[in-house]
Amino acid sequence: MSKNLDDLTPRLQRFQMRLMRYRYDVIYSPGKKLAVPDTLSRSPLENSFPKYDELRSEVDSYVNTIVKYLPVKDNFLKEIMDNQVKDPIIQKIKEYSLIAN
Template sequence: MTSAEKNYAQIEKELLGLGFACEKFHEYVYGATVIGETDHKPLVSLHKKNLFDLMPRLQRMMLRLRRYDLKLEFKPGKYLLVADTLSRAFDRSVKKINTEEEIKAHVDMIRQNAQVSDPMWEKVATHTKDD
């Protein structure tokens, strides 16, 4: 979000976020009917308004959304579980994974379960070292 966009009114920020999401996932939402859930009730009524009744900035934002078949539904924030979960801070107390140990464990698992002879494993190891 640019410094100018940080000064937008809340409804403009909500509409900006909706536009960003549609453009980010364009390949998935273009041509399909998409139902968007929002906890910002004014956005639902704004979406239903005539384009000419809106302020110029909102008109531009709405024009970007016109190419999508978008249906907006109001859902109170306490029922938007996915959005609420994604907005939570990352738990930094989680231990870092030792990547080298994980790789060795994965290789050992593959080696135990794969039907490959020992000479073939040696050949693979030799060629891997050459890479």
């Protein structure tokens, strides 16, 4: 059974968006049968974290998908973008984001 994307928390939305590119089945296994995988998941390797480019690609993909399925008209999206350019808080966030790159 699958929930709508809108019914999930933001964290679960991101997780589901990452998994959308795969075909998978979820099968319950009791914890006592997961000794090795459970141990490995609790001790991540330093190099197992996504690189900046990979993370950026995932974020861009996520944003594009959300925008694609938003139930709004293009002119309303343009209005939002225009107002974001005028918003001082958004501009400060953009400035700090560009500094981090």
